[in-house]
Amino acid sequence: MPEVKVSGLHKKFGDVTVLNDINFTIREGEFFTLLGPSGCGKSTTLNCIAGLETPSSGAITVDGVPFVDTHKKLYVPTEERNLGMVFQSYALWPHMSVEANLVMPLAIRKASKEEKSVRIHEALETVGLSHLKDRYPHQLSGGQQQRVALARALVYSPSVLLLDEPLSNLDAKLREQSRAWLKRLQVELGITTVYVTHDQDEALSLSDRIAVMFDGQMAQIGTPAEIYEKPATAAVAAFVGSCNFFTGRLEGHHGGIALVRLDNSGILVKVASALTLDKGDAVTVAVRPERLSITSRTADVTGANVLETTVLTRSYVGSRYEYGLKLGTNVVQVISPSGDLDGAVRLVFEAEDALLYAGSSVPSAEAAELMTVAS
Amino acid sequence: MTTTSTDKIVRPTAGRSALPAPKYPRVFGVGRGRLVQYGVFILLALFVLAPIVPILYQSFRDRPLYEAGGILTADNYGKLFTDAGFGQVILNTAIFAFGTTVLTLLIAIPMAVLVVRTRLPFGRLLGLSMQWPFFISSLILGFGWITLYGPAGFVSVQFRQLLGFVPWNLYSLGGMAVTEAVGLAPIAYVFCANALRQSDASLESAARVCGAGPLRILFQVVVPMLRPPIVYSSILIFSMSLETLSVPLLYGTPVRIEVFSTFLYTNGLQSISPDYGILGAASTLILAVTIGTVAIQAKVLKNAQRFISVRGKATRPRLLDLGWIRWIAVVAIVIYIIFGALLPILGLIFRSFTMIFTPLQNPFESLTLSNYERVFTFPVYVQSITNSIVVAVVGAILVSVLALLAVLVARRSPFKFARSVEYLALAPQAMPGIIVGIGFFWAFALTPGGGWIQGTLVAVIIAFGLRALPTAFGSIAPAIMQIGNELDNAARTSGADWFGTFFRILRTLLRPAFVGAIILVFVTMMKEYSAALFLSSANTGVIGTTMLDLWVQGNTGSVASLATIQIAITAVFVAVASLFMKGHTDA
Numbered sequence: 001m002p003e004v005k006v007s008g009l010h011k012k013f014g015d016v017t018v019l020n021d022i023n024f025t026i027r028e029g030e031f032f033t034l035l036g037p038s039g040c041g042k043s044t045t046l047n048c049i050a051g052l053e054t055p056s057s058g059a060i061t062v063d064g065v066p067f068v069d070t071h072k073k074l075y076v077p078t079e080e081r082n083l084g085m086v087f088q089s090y091a092l093w094p095h096m097s098v099e100a101n102l103v104m105p106l107a108i109r110k111a112s113k114e115e116k117s118v119r120i121h122e123a124l125e126t127v128g129l130s131h132l133k134d135r136y137p138h139q140l141s142g143g144q145q146q147r148v149a150l151a152r153a154l155v156y157s158p159s160v161l162l163l164d165e166p167l168s169n170l171d172a173k174l175r176e177q178s179r180a181w182l183k184r185l186q187v188e189l190g191i192t193t194v195y196v197t198h199d200q201d202e203a204l205s206l207s208d209r210i211a212v213m214f215d216g217q218m219a220q221i222g223t224p225a226e227i228y229e230k231p232a233t234a235a236v237a238a239f240v241g242s243c244n245f246f247t248g249r250l251e252g253h254h255g256g257i258a259l260v261r262l263d264n265s266g267i268l269v270k271v272a273s274a275l276t277l278d279k280g281d282a283v284t285v286a287v288r289p290e291r292l293s294i295t296s297r298t299a300d301v302t303g304a305n306v307l308e309t310t311v312l313t314r315s316y317v318g319s320r321y322e323y324g325l326k327l328g329t330n331v332v333q334v335i336s337p338s339g340d341l342d343g344a345v346r347l348v349f350e351a352e353d354a355l356l357y358a359g360s361s362v363p364s365a366e367a368a369e370l371m372t373v374a375s
Numbered sequence: 376m377t378t379t380s381t382d383k384i385v386r387p388t389a390g391r392s393a394l395p396a397p398k399y400p401r402v403f404g405v406g407r408g409r410l411v412q413y414g415v416f417i418l419l420a421l422f423v424l425a426p427i428v429p430i431l432y433q434s435f436r437d438r439p440l441y442e443a444g445g446i447l448t449a450d451n452y453g454k455l456f457t458d459a460g461f462g463q464v465i466l467n468t469a470i471f472a473f474g475t476t477v478l479t480l481l482i483a484i485p486m487a488v489l490v491v492r493t494r495l496p497f498g499r500l501l502g503l504s505m506q507w508p509f510f511i512s513s514l515i516l517g518f519g520w521i522t523l524y525g526p527a528g529f530v531s532v533q534f535r536q537l538l539g540f541v542p543w544n545l546y547s548l549g550g551m552a553v554t555e556a557v558g559l560a561p562i563a564y565v566f567c568a569n570a571l572r573q574s575d576a577s578l579e580s581a582a583r584v585c586g587a588g589p590l591r592i593l594f595q596v597v598v599p600m601l602r603p604p605i606v607y608s609s610i611l612i613f614s615m616s617l618e619t620l621s622v623p624l625l626y627g628t629p630v631r632i633e634v635f636s637t638f639l640y641t642n643g644l645q646s647i648s649p650d651y652g653i654l655g656a657a658s659t660l661i662l663a664v665t666i667g668t669v670a671i672q673a674k675v676l677k678n679a680q681r682f683i684s685v686r687g688k689a690t691r692p693r694l695l696d697l698g699w700i701r702w703i704a705v706v707a708i709v710i711y712i713i714f715g716a717l718l719p720i721l722g723l724i725f726r727s728f729t730m731i732f733t734p735l736q737n738p739f740e741s742l743t744l745s746n747y748e749r750v751f752t753f754p755v756y757v758q759s760i761t762n763s764i765v766v767a768v769v770g771a772i773l774v775s776v777l778a779l780l781a782v783l784v785a786r787r788s789p790f791k792f793a794r795s796v797e798y799l800a801l802a803p804q805a806m807p808g809i810i811v812g813i814g815f816f817w818a819f820a821l822t823p824g825g826g827w828i829q830g831t832l833v834a835v836i837i838a839f840g841l842r843a844l845p846t847a848f849g850s851i852a853p854a855i856m857q858i859g860n861e862l863d864n865a866a867r868t869s870g871a872d873w874f875g876t877f878f879r880i881l882r883t884l885l886r887p888a889f890v891g892a893i894i895l896v897f898v899t900m901m902k903e904y905s906a907a908l909f910l911s912s913a914n915t916g917v918i919g920t921t922m923l924d925l926w927v928q929g930n931t932g933s934v935a936s937l938a939t940i941q942i943a944i945t946a947v948f949v950a951v952a953s954l955f956m957k958g959h960t961d962a
């Protein structure tokens with residue numbers, strides 16, 4: 001199974017720069033996900049790998065074979081790249097039966113009759129649909145169409161599998177099941193896979209590594225745990241999982257612990273950080289709701305940060321509770337197992353539970369507005 | 376649950392060795408797809424420029440372009456206005472085109488609103504009957520109108536008997552404009568009707584909730600929505616009336632009223648020693664005007680499309696009830712259809728079976744087949760019928776193939792000049808038939824070794840084909856936009872090159888649109904004749920040119936019988952082709 005190397009990828013549509021210096025290397029057999037909000041350039045990146053778009057500049061090699069290199073004016077057309085691709089709309093050819101859809105790539109490759117039937121049988125077995133091979137696409141459910149599309153992409157044993165939001169057209173329940181199934185399938189096949197999605201849950205649960213993109217820029221590449229636990233920027237923290245953001249000013253910094261005075265309440269909090277910043281600099285503190293804990297005023301607590309707050313809202317979200325607490329002019333989201341807290345409470349977190357980012361980088365004005373209350 | 380059956384994962388496909396991707400041969404380092412794309416581009420460029428370049432060249436030359444030793448001069452343009460009286464021609468054309476446009480809109484807009492948005496008795500039937508001009512050429516419509524409303528027409532004579540005079544004069548700019556408007560109204564009608572069908576019903580519902588009555592809704596909500604299609608169709612109608620030949624030729628020649636097209640006709644064909652310089656200069660100026668209007672039209676359409684295609688909403692607007700007014704509306708529409716189209720055509724058909732057609736004598740007494748006999752005793756006339764069929768059949772296939780390729784290159788390829796291909800394919804819209812005829816005539820004369828083509832059916836097919844190309848392109852392009860681009864991309868990743876994608880995937884999906892284009896082009900080419908006036912020789916006339924010849928000889932009975940034959944051929948072809956298409960799409 002080959003490795004995919006993308007370097008210095010740029011793409012412009014007219015004057016609009018859609019991809020700006022994208023670099024990554026996908027290891028053999030890896031499940032690699034491009035994650036980002038819609039319109040950030042994921043599909044364009046995938047299409048450059050597939051050859052459906054030509055980059056404005058940059059190079060892509062697969063298994064050491066250069067597919068495109070704008071410096072050397074080299075471009076291998078899509079049809080000669082031998083990649084398997086599944087599209088968001090599945091793109092099954094509507095006038096052909098399931099079997100005919102699978103025959104086509106084999107016929108193009110001039111496979112023998114036995115080879116065709118063996119491969120088609122195997123591919124359909126793999127996706128569990130061999131009993132439907134005479135159906136036409138419109139006679140299949142969305143989930144079945146998606147699996148036929150996958151079988152069609154696998155039937156000629158391509159070197160790399162490219163998936164562009166293949167689950168996004170399925171309804172929620174089926175999407176979760178298909179996700180688990182897809183993961184098992186990929187592990188079993190061991191095929192190098194590039195997966196595109198805007199759904200962070202999908203990315204976290206499926207991937208070996210994730211590349212997070214915003215506005216055509218690569219924000220962070222890492223394992224799901226790294227992306228979630230140590231987001232490189234506030235934007236990544238906001239996009240992957242939910243997160244509370246508080247702006248503030250740096251008061252001091254010693255021994256890897258920063259002291260930050262929060263704008264919303266004037267409270268001083270301790271945050272573990274390796275950032276080298278000057279006193280008085282604007283910073284943003286980010287804490288995930290499940291890293292915060294709530295205790296009643298009466299309980300005895302110890303912790304690096306203990307903040308006095310009051311409960312604004314409480315809702316049961318299945319197996320745990322989500323609280324909205326008032327901290328100065330901000331609403332703080334907290335996930336807690338106990339559902340009996342009310343009134344004045346304490347908010348507790350360790351210095352290591354929070355993340356510190358330079359500048360006051362609140363993700364979006366609209367989100368910030370929603371999280372503001374009158375003091 | 377659909378996923379449970381897949382829980383066990385059987386022998387993975389990846390256990391097999393990869394099947395290598397196909398290798399495609401390259402010529403000069405480019406694949407066959409690129410070669411086809413360049414081929415289509417060059418062919419279209421030649422096709423479109425061939426008639427234009429000689430005209431431009433001739434317009435600046437002091438003698439016929441095949442005579443040696445000419446010098447370049449702008450004198451032709453001066454002579455055009457001084458000796459040839461082109462100023463009056465421009466004035467006539469402007470009055471005619473403007474009048475036609477206004478009259479067309481006066482007929483089309485109320486009709487569209489009434490048929491689409493109000494409860495009308497026989498509304499659907501009335502809407503369907505607006506398709507008639509698709510089958511009938513304006514030449515035949517002109518003959519029909521003269522048969523009924525001309526100075527000696529059936530209806531005119533009746534009026535003269537009753538009143539002592541005829542209250543109208545068909546052979547005038549006004550008469551031309553009325554006839555042309557009747558023929559063109561359905562085009563404007565279609566644009567307005569589509570806009571009305573696709574418009575959002577919730578606006579109207581809102582007005583209704585506010586207590587607005589049907590008339591108020593009509594004028595304050597419905598009519599303003601029509602602005603884009605009205606702007607677009609008026610420019611379209613205007614540019615079509617700038618180039619039309621039939622009606623001005625039939626009505627204008629006896630009374631010496633000349634417009635653009637008839638000026639070219641008389642100066643190029645009827646004068647004993649045509650002044651090629653003047654012909655070239657006039658053609659150039661006319662081309663400049665028509666290309667200008669078509670360019671505006673394209674620009675307006677771009678904006679209008681945004682407005683027209685508000686898709687996805689399946690809310691059918693409720694039909695407004697106009698009460699007793701609707702009966703007036705129905706009567707007005709029926710008068711238009713019966714007196715504008717039905718009676719003239721039926722009159723013409725009836726005329727073909729009689730010796731004399733006048734209310735002064737019962738026409739049933741002189742029923743005869745002699746009009747047809749005369750047509751069939753002269754081999755040239757019979758030949759013109761078979762020529763028409765050959766030209767239409769061969770042309771329909773060739774033009775549809777070329778249009779299909781052009782659509783694929785323009786809309787579905789990464790080709791550098793994809794946009795130019797589209798413009799080239801649509802450009803002939805701006806080229807009047809008679810200018811296409813003159814242009815190709817000169818092009819063949821100029822091309823070394825091109826002489827053999829002069830006067831053959833090949834020349835006729837080429838010229839008619841150019842005229843029909845935009846029609847074919849326009850009917851295939853929407854169909855390809857309905858086919859998701861991802862189907863192509865899936866084929867490409869599966870290993871098909873650009874050409875293979877067409878042959879393996881798009882070909883089948885586009886078949887209905889292709890057959891539709893063939894039908895459309897057949898009918899268009901069956902009606903076409905103006906480009907052949909310059910190009911055909913004695914043996915290669917088509918029905919249209921023969922009708923004109925017979926008309927000039929005063930042989931109206933035979934004209935009527937040829938018109939009937941042409942209508943019959945078209946009707947039979949369309950019926951058979953539609954049946955064939957139905958059988959295929961059902962399968």
Ligand SMILES: Nc1ncnc2c1ncn2[C@@H]1O[C@H](COP(=O)(O)OP(=O)(O)O)[C@@H](O)[C@H]1O
Pocket residue numbers: 013018036037038039040041042043044045
């Ligand atoms: N063919 C195109 N022409 C112009 N702009 C395009 C084209 N394709 C994509 N874009 C733009 O590029 C950006 C990235 O698109 P895409 O890669 O499809 O985003 P994603 O898949 O992440 O949602 C979008 O802003 C989109 O509007």
Ligand SMILES: [Mg+2]
Pocket residue numbers: 039042043044
């Ligand atoms: Mg996308």
